[in-house]
Amino acid sequence: MAWTWLHKLASPPHAYRIAGRLAPWFGWPAGILLVAGLYGGLVLAPPDYQQGEGFRILYVHAPSAWMSMLVYGTMATAAAIGLVWRIKLAHAVAAASAPIGAWFTFAALATGSLWGKPMWGTWWVWDARLTSELVLLFLYFGYLALRASIDDRERADRASAVLAVVGVVNLPIIHYSVNWWNTLHQASTLTKLGKPSIAGEMLWPLLAMILAFTLYYGAVMLVRLRAEILCRERDASWLRGELAS
Amino acid sequence: MSAGEFLAMGGYAAYVWPSLGITLFALIWNVIAARRLHARARRQALERAGAAGGQS
Amino acid sequence: MPRSTASAMLLVYRRDLLIAFRHWDQVAQPVVFFAMVTTLFPLAISPELGELRAIAGGVLWVAALLAALLGLEFLFRSDHADGTLEQMLLSGHPAALLALAKGAAHWSACGLPLVLVSPLLAMSLGVPAQALCTVALSLLLGTGILSALGAIGAALTLGLRRGSTLLSLLVLPLVMPALIFGARAVDLAIHGEPATGPLLLLAAMLIFVVTLAPLAVAAALRISVE
Numbered sequence: 422m423a424w425t426w427l428h429k430l431a432s433p434p435h436a437y438r439i440a441g442r443l444a445p446w447f448g449w450p451a452g453i454l455l456v457a458g459l460y461g462g463l464v465l466a467p468p469d470y471q472q473g474e475g476f477r478i479l480y481v482h483a484p485s486a487w488m489s490m491l492v493y494g495t496m497a498t499a500a501a502i503g504l505v506w507r508i509k510l511a512h513a514v515a516a517a518s519a520p521i522g523a524w525f526t527f528a529a530l531a532t533g534s535l536w537g538k539p540m541w542g543t544w545w546v547w548d549a550r551l552t553s554e555l556v557l558l559f560l561y562f563g564y565l566a567l568r569a570s571i572d573d574r575e576r577a578d579r580a581s582a583v584l585a586v587v588g589v590v591n592l593p594i595i596h597y598s599v600n601w602w603n604t605l606h607q608a609s610t611l612t613k614l615g616k617p618s619i620a621g622e623m624l625w626p627l628l629a630m631i632l633a634f635t636l637y638y639g640a641v642m643l644v645r646l647r648a649e650i651l652c653r654e655r656d657a658s659w660l661r662g663e664l665a666s
Numbered sequence: 667m668s669a670g671e672f673l674a675m676g677g678y679a680a681y682v683w684p685s686l687g688i689t690l691f692a693l694i695w696n697v698i699a700a701r702r703l704h705a706r707a708r709r710q711a712l713e714r715a716g717a718a719g720g721q722s
Numbered sequence: 723m724p725r726s727t728a729s730a731m732l733l734v735y736r737r738d739l740l741i742a743f744r745h746w747d748q749v750a751q752p753v754v755f756f757a758m759v760t761t762l763f764p765l766a767i768s769p770e771l772g773e774l775r776a777i778a779g780g781v782l783w784v785a786a787l788l789a790a791l792l793g794l795e796f797l798f799r800s801d802h803a804d805g806t807l808e809q810m811l812l813s814g815h816p817a818a819l820l821a822l823a824k825g826a827a828h829w830s831a832c833g834l835p836l837v838l839v840s841p842l843l844a845m846s847l848g849v850p851a852q853a854l855c856t857v858a859l860s861l862l863l864g865t866g867i868l869s870a871l872g873a874i875g876a877a878l879t880l881g882l883r884r885g886s887t888l889l890s891l892l893v894l895p896l897v898m899p900a901l902i903f904g905a906r907a908v909d910l911a912i913h914g915e916p917a918t919g920p921l922l923l924l925a926a927m928l929i930f931v932v933t934l935a936p937l938a939v940a941a942a943l944r945i946s947v948e
Contacts, residue, residue, distance in 0.1 A: 463686075
């Protein structure tokens with residue numbers, strides 16, 4: 422009985438409608454939390470003992486980095502589901518998520534670089550976290566490039582799904598080896614991209630921002646998913662009725 | 667804290683504000699891009715439905 | 723195709739090896755590329771062996787990786803073009819094992835020559851004699867890892883225009899861990915320290931990859947050939 426619910430969810434017209442109704446429920450709370458988090462982080466939180474006002478970059482850097490990895494994991498999971506159970510909607514979710522995740526990774530790298538400059542004096546450091554983010558960006562690019570190079574949609578779905586799964590299996594290995602590599606060559610003055618010792622007033626805006634980014638991802642992904650469904654179902658009969666309403 | 671002090675961010679303004687700017691740009695851009703993508707897909711689907719309806 | 727999977731694998735391995743060595747130039751190309759790229763660094767940086775020795779581990783490994791990447795594009799291409807690949811997939815033998823055989827043949831024809839040449843190139847970069855064994859061993863493991871991971875990329879990009887560039891883009895992030903440990907092993911050996919830690923990690927990676935990659939390759943081949 423539970424499977425019928427799941428199958429119904431995976432049916433394109435149903436998914437299209439539900440995505441449309443859910444998106445604002447993700448989007449508006451995301452916006453509110455974003456404003457609250459930014460206010461708390463930029464205005465209310467006291468300056469850090471070591472990094473002064475500069476630490477406030479944390480409030481955009483950490484959520485971006487967190488989301489870059491969460492989205493990749495979601496993308497790979499959706500891809501695996503699409504591959505194993507042959508559910509086209511899952512492939513559509515993966516396709517919808519990838520560009521969003523890539524942008525989060527870019528934001529994490531840019532803000533990480535801007536954070537590093539005043540702290541360590543250079544625009545780029547081969548810090549373990551930044552290097553891992555860079556490799557993650559390469560993985561996203563590879564995924565997007567593979568999808569773009571294959572004209573046949575079904576082959577593109579399944580090939581990129583294999584790539585996503587291979588990538589997610591390798592991700593812990595990459596993280597571990599980059600960490601190990603970084604500790605080898607660490608100068609004593611270089612520390613991990615400083616998370617300041619976090620006190621209560623500093624913490625809640627961070628959590629708000631992370632939650633905001635997560636809900637934001639949900640909202641934007643659902644909109645992209647609707648676009649994907651329309652493209653994939655171009656000749657289906659349910660479209661005419663749906664679009665007329 | 668005065669508005670001037672707030673903007674100066676203890677001397678880190680050149681790093682904090684661009685960081686915020688880049689992140690907000692990424693967030694806003696993704697919303698715009700997603701909506702445009704959906705609008706275009708809708709338009710194309712309507713055209714196809716219209717053409718098919720016209721033929722039948 | 724023979725009855726037992728083992729003999730089928732052997733058949734595939736020997737056939738691919740024969741085809742590879744029929745075209746000597748294709749076997750030699752990665753080796754020459756390896757030598758040329760290694761030569762670029764003294765030209766670009768300095769002829770001082772002392773300076774070169776400091777970067778030798780990284781240079782050798784990067785050059786070997788790039789050279790091994792060169793040959794990957796051809797792993798499935800000719801078999802795909804003449805229909806042999808489809809035959810293999812339809813043969814009823816597990817595609818993963820046949821892919822393993824093909825990968826092993828590719829490594830024998832492409833990766834192994836790089837390993838054999840590496841001590842010579844290492845000496846040219848000032849690597850002391852005590853470290854040459856580690857150089858060869860690390861590259862032996864590393865080229866194996868690259869062949870396995872590269873086969874996944876080759877299967878995914880089969881038949882695509884500009885597939886070789888895309889292949890490199892897909893495969894390079896995956897081999898970065900091997901690069902980190904391999905270059906580190908060579909560096910340790912150059913300084914006279916035991917390199918067993920990184921080498922063991924490389925070996926573990928090789929086992930992991932050789933066990934799982936054929937499954938991904940088989941899945942990717944089915945997707946690309948259908």
